[in-house]
Amino acid sequence: MNPADMPSTLAVGALHGDDVAPFSSRGMTTWELPEGYGRIKPDLLAPGTRLLGAKRGGGCTSMSGTSVASPVASAAAALLAGALLASPGADGLLGAPILKQALIDGATRLERRSAFEQGGGALSVSKSLRALLTSLSPKLSSLPAEIDLRGCTADGAPLDGSAFLWPLCAQPLFYSSAPLLLNLTLLYSGLAPPSNLTRPPMWVGASEEDAQMLEVRFETHDATLGVGIVATPASVRLEEAVVRGEIIIEAASTRSDGSAALLSLSVPTAVRVVRPPPRHRRLLWDMRHSISYPPAYVPRDWLEGANEASADDMLDREGDHPHTNFRGAFAHLRSRGYVVEVLGCALTAINASEYGALLLVDPEDAFSAAEVAKLSRDVREAGLSLVVLAEWYSEAVARKLAFYDDEARGWRTPITGGANVPALNLALAPFGIAFSEHLVLSGELRVGERTVAVRSATAIDGFPAGGYIVRAPMLIDEAPRSTGVGASTARDVPMLGLLQLGGGGGAPRGRLAVFGDSSFADEHKPHASAEASAVKPVHHMMWLLDSMVDFAASGVRDERLFAAATRLDSSLLRASNGSTDADALGLLAPYSRAARADECLPLRLCCGTMNEAARCGPFLRAGREGAERADGSLAAARRGRAAPSIAAPRRRAPSADVPVEACVVGPVCVVLAASLLARFCARRPTRQARWCSRQLQGCSCCRTWLLCRRLWLRCWPSARWRLPL
Structure with missing residues (x-):
């Protein structure tokens, strides 16, 4: 776990000339995934290549690295501290927060890099000094200082000199789209952090029409303000527009004499809004079933050099x-x-009629039974298509990758393989599709003159009749070598499968495109040079992604691909008995979200964190007509009115936005759980009182508020934490 990811730290990346050094880590942070969105890290860049330093034994040597850039930033902070101490009227202001604010606010932005690569920009001591001494009173600023999402072309490419908020600007908002989520890093100068907001943050539209186009929600954390932006039904009438406004934040801090200081910040916003695109152009990328390090030990997706690699190099951390x-x-x-x-929500929460295809890319988590059933219905009845990119899986290889963690003083074993193939097989079982659970294949798949590198992949182990299979003539099975035995050769290996489900009854049927590897679309390459690791992925292999997505979303066939495929007259039966346990290694449970797969379903816009609630809302709407009824208040967005703040989501008041369906499902769920919850809390009235409070207050914004309150009093009748009427 990298301490530089902490919100309160100053994370320093390395500069090479006037650009980001190839070896310097890029953001975003991944702690907030999948429900939320990562924060901007690093915070700024400092020179970090070929700097002269003292050599052991005397003399100088040339050094490079972020460990070299950090002392440069520390030296700059020391210079600023000295200047601040020498300034009249600066008594009591010196501290880490004001120095961090000055360093970031004075940084010089690199035009060709995004904020997630450079933070505030390149270190500039002179600009930081001016920013520091301009005003010696407490002030509030943010990173980024503005949310301007106009810096990309219509096809998502960053404009020259406007790449700062890429990829957030890569696609516009539209009604029914997933919310735009981002985090503002709050920077302050004063003796106390501005943790006490004098009023909830609010978004103010530049005009009455602008105010009706967007709904903006907030969630406050320790030095971070989470922002969620959703297009309202009123935006449907726009062909394309830029909605402008500002986010207003007011907080209280402390001056050097102990008196309160009111801090105010205005963050300008400019968001592109368009009409909803056609269904076949909308893809949904599943992040809900992705688990990464930290905290889980998920091994990387390729095993070349695994025997020689360090333990840290085997972690799937990106x-x-x-x-x-x-x-x-x-x-x-x-x-x-x-x-x-x-x-970021469970599959049970999506409105499948809005999307052309769902992308399941390298999933590590299990799928709940409700998700499997919903996925089967969506594909067979709602016309949703699937694009599946799997990864290697072998229990024997995973156990071989265990290592002793000196810090934790214990052995760490992977919770799954490169992907959780048993879980994926359970999800694909209704379609008769399965992947191998013991192969780790590498080599090349050739289709005519086009090739795709296969690196530590799995193979198709089961496929229904009527589907098309593309086979690799020969691949190397690395599983024996990874366990200490020589590698073996696998011939005529089915790697790619394409399936059009049969019609019937007039219901649209989806299509499935599955492949046993995701490495061809993954930017991170093993044993690459520093320069190679910073460039874009190998585009000559993207033809396979194009072919799979075009077939799934639109039914467009790549003739060269189908010419190389074999149509199955009978089902391809599994060569081995697969596992029926998605947690075959017995280590997945602490990190799995499968048990919470239906948490979004009855709650719609009420419970959960801001990011979770904002994501769930649009996916749960059963169509635009139902959405307009459910979100009637959105069309009446008011200029200057504070947006609904859910910084403390489990204590929210009843919401008028909650659809009638939620009020019907809510009581059923509460009544079913009431007796067990009350009995559990009654047996543990002291130790579990706060837990009980959290569970029952979780439905505070549903229409079942009075029922929840009665259940709460039954659970803990003498509690001090009374629910309000």
């Missing part, structure tokens, strides 16, 4: 998000006119 290591695939799909939305 998030598998379309804005992190799959950002090249995201940019490629956007360049072809697709809209790629990210799903």
Whole structure:
């Protein structure tokens, strides 16, 4: 776990000339995934290549690295501290917060890099000094200082000099789209952090029409303000527009004499809003079933050099998000006119009729029974298609990758393989599709003159009749070598499967495109040079992603691909008995979200964190007509009125926005759980009182408030934490 990811720290990246050094880590942070969105890290860049330093034994040597850049930033902070101490009227202001604010506010922005690569920009001591001494009274600022999402072309490419908020600007908002989520890093100068907001943050539209186009929600954390932006039904009448406004934040801090200081900040916003695109152009990328390090030990997706690699090098730490290591695939799909939305809720929460295809890319988590049933219905009855990119899986290999953690003083074993293939097989079982649970394949798949590198992949182990299979003539099975035995050869290996479900009854049927590897779309490459690791992925292999997505979302066939495929006259039966346990290694449970798969379903816009609630709302709407009834208040957005704040979501008052369906389902869920919950709390009235409070207050914004209150009093009749009427 990198301490630089902490909100209160100053994370320093490395500069190479006037650009980001190839070895410098990029953001975003991944702690907030999948429900939320990562924060901007690093905070700024400092020179970090070929700097002269003392050499052991005398003399000087040239050094490079972020460990070299950090002392440069520390030296700059020391210079600023000295200047502050020498300034009259600065008594009591010196501290880490004001120095961090000055360093970031005075940084010089790099035009060709996003905020997630450079933070505030390159270190500039002179600008930081001016920013520091301009005003010696407490003040509030943010990173980014503005939310301007106009810096991308229509196909998602960043404009020259306007890449700062890419990939957030890569696609516009529209009604029924997933919310735009981002985090503002709050920077302050004063003796106390501005943790006490004098009033909830609010978004003010530049005009009455602008105010009706967007709904903006907030959630406050320790030095971070979470922002969620949703397009309202009123935006449907716009062909394309830029909605402008500002976010107003007011907080209280402390002056050097102990008196209170009121801090105010205005963050300008400019958001592109368009009409909803056609269904076949909308893709949904599943992040709900992705688990990464930290905290879980999830092994990386390739095993080349695993025997020689260090334990740290075996961790899957990049998030598998379309804005992190799959950002090249995201940019490629956007360049072809697709809209790629990210799903942080369970599959039970999606409105399948809105999307052309669901992308399951390298999933590590299990799928609940409700999710499997919902997925089957969506594909067979609602016309949703699937694009599946799996990864290697082998219990024997996973156990071989265990290592002793000196810090934790214990052994760490992977919770699954490169992907959780048993869980994926359970999800695909209704369609008769399965992947191998013991192969780790590498080599090359060739289709005519086009090739795709296969690296530590799995193979298709089961496929229904009528489908098409593309086979690799020969691949190397690395599983024996990874366990200490020589590698073996696998021939005529089914790697790619394409299936059109049969029609009937007039209901639209979906299509499935499955492949045993995701590495061809992954930017992170093993043993790459520093320069190679910083470039875009190998685009000559993106033809496979194009073919799979076009077939799934639109039914467009790549003739060269189908010419190389074999149509199955009979089902391809599994060569081995697969596991029926998605947690075959017995280590997944502490990190799995499968038990919470239905948490969004009855709650709609009420419970959960801001990011979770904001994501769930649009997916749960059963169509635009139902959405307009459910969100009638959205069309009446008011200029200057504070947006609904859910900084403390489990204590919210009843919401008028909750649809009638939620009020029907809510009491059923509460009544079913009431007796067990009350009995549990009655047996543990002291130790579990706060837990009981959290569970019952979780439904505070549903229409079953009075029922919940009665259940609460039954659970803990003498509690001090009374629920309000």
